[in-house]
Amino acid sequence: MSETHAIPNDRGFLADGKYPGIFGWIFSTDHKRIGLLYLYSVMTMFSVGVILGLLVRLELIAPGETIVTAQTYNALFTLHGVIMIFLFIIPGLPAAFGNIFLPIHLGARDVAFPRLNLFSWWLYLTGALLAVTALFTGGGPPDTGWTFYVPFSVHTTTNVSLATVAVFILGFSSILTGLNFIVTTHRMRAPGITWGRLTLFVWTLYATAWVQVLATPILGITVALVFLERILNLGLFDPARGGDPIMYQHLFWIYSHPAVYIMILPGMGVISEVIPVFARKHIFGYWAMAISGLAIAFAGSLVWAHHMFVSGMSDTAIFVFSLLTFIVAIPSAVKVFNWVATLYKGSISLEAPLLYALSFILLFSIGGLTGLVLGAAATDVHVTDTDFVVGHFHYVMFGGTGMAFFAALHYWLPKVYGRLYNKRVAAWAWGFILVGFNILYFSMMVLGLRGMPRRYYDYVPEFTNLNVLATVGSWILAVGLITMFVNLIRGMRSGPPAGDNPWGGKTLEWAIPSPPPTENFLEIPVVTRGPYDYSDEIVDGENGP
């Protein structure tokens, strides 16, 4: 062990770069520095995505052309989708917080392949830059929606080619991160960390990593084929030349449905970390939680064609995929009930991370239940391609993963930077976000049920009131988001010291200094207890505070 690590300085890994200045970050193989690189990148892309989303909503505030043309509107929602999905939600939790906390939760000094880890980030950055370049070059920004459906994606003159290359590279980045996490989880656990003592965040990262590894290559080959169709005029998906566009949809969703579990599973892991800490109680049903994560990953890989109920598939296929879709609801519900059961008779301290976790449970449940409306073929045909789908999707992805991401920010940033944010402001921001969110997306679900199609920039006057309401909701949401970020950034720059364990957590990251030193542990820890063991400070449920 070298001398610099024996006496960690105050700012830990933040001040301990191998090279000077920015090179100490962009060429660092330290998993925490790479995690922060991802965090800064995904937050930047998230901000861009939010602005695009706000513009989409602003266009819809009144019927007809309001602020942009139809073509620009198509580009806006396409880019909103591509950026939010491929550049924010998919890499968000696993690549940013997973990178920082997976090795620490395992009692390891780094991931299994640190250089591969850095390479993943460079791939991510390349993909992100290409995606942004696609906006300003070629025949204009892509206008296909994030799904790149053929035949339109093959014939449109906009810059779909570059966008598919960007998605291919981002997919490669995601695969390598998943691969790294699987090997790390298998090989880097400290003495005493059995599979039964993994944190649930690690369990969900592990399940996610398998989905990343097994599903992403299919997306890779699919977008590569779209690219080649455009360049070489192959006709593989072109009915006029014998191709079948439905095959594209199958291949696309074989990845992209499991991908929604790449998005949500790490979020569930965060919630499973936050709730026991702020309820001062062991998680209810540890193994049920661990296994339901794997079950979601497994069952979720078999339901892709429920995106295609109206595509002209056979009725048998519709029946099978509908049934399988309902099966995914079981492990998801197990998780929700277990979180609530963990809170029951706990000694609850209502801090910002718990507030976000609670809103996750509420919003994810609404999103999950409306998902059943879409999973049942009979009801799905009525709401296919309406705002109902958009509302449902945002309840699951933003209300689910987004809230989990915010919970993670409030829970872990004090560990990463060693400083606290203003808790009162954090609670206010949460309130604005929750209210704005529901006004925005609940209105959209109602609109969808009444027949408002998605991806239209114009609508009949009957839909005006609810559209105005939704747009106002988006402004409230934006105020909440800005408040939250300003509070977090101020806190992390100049907030009061957080101490090593501000929340009273029992997992390994709370046993090391804040910010953690380079290589995390002076000595590799020997673990003798589970991650949620509060037996030494148990409160009497009956007479609790």
Add this chain to the structure above:
Amino acid sequence: MSHEHRDDVGDRLGMWIFLYTEILLFGGLFVLYSVYLHHYEEAFSTGSHHLNIVLGTLNTLILLTGSFCVASSLSAVRYGKQRLAEILLWCGVGSGVLFLFNKYLEWSAEIGGSPHLAQAEKGEAIFYSLYYVTLGLHGLHVLIGSTVLAVLAVWVHRGKINSERFVALENGGLYWHLVDIVWIFIFPLYYLLL
């Protein structure tokens, strides 16, 4: 890094997972192949008869020989015969280069001589599209694999790979065998279809 981290089992595990992703990448193309074969059985058969079966067979033999060399080089390194291992690896590189050269001859004749793709009927056009994409992707893998083998040969020469430490050679060899195995599926599916 102040703590040297060495974990051969982990490195192998990582490589095997990576190979799964490669199989799935090709898997997408094989799924398309099977669906379209079902749709256009006759056209696929016609298309298959236009392919150069002699060059295809030759390339199969070349790849199998290359794989044998790579597998032997691993044994050679384990027994401490660095020089032999290096030669065997260069043979592997040679097999890749020869394969690509044959491919070049085959494709320039096909694309230049008889423009199948442009004039073909519905099903045949699909066959040729899949043929060019699948074999193109495979050819790209041969190129990458040959480069990997060349790097390994240099590492063996420098003693970076030796009888104590050869996991890089194992992993590189695995990659080369994957390239080989994918071809073993491609060859009958495209060249030997009746």
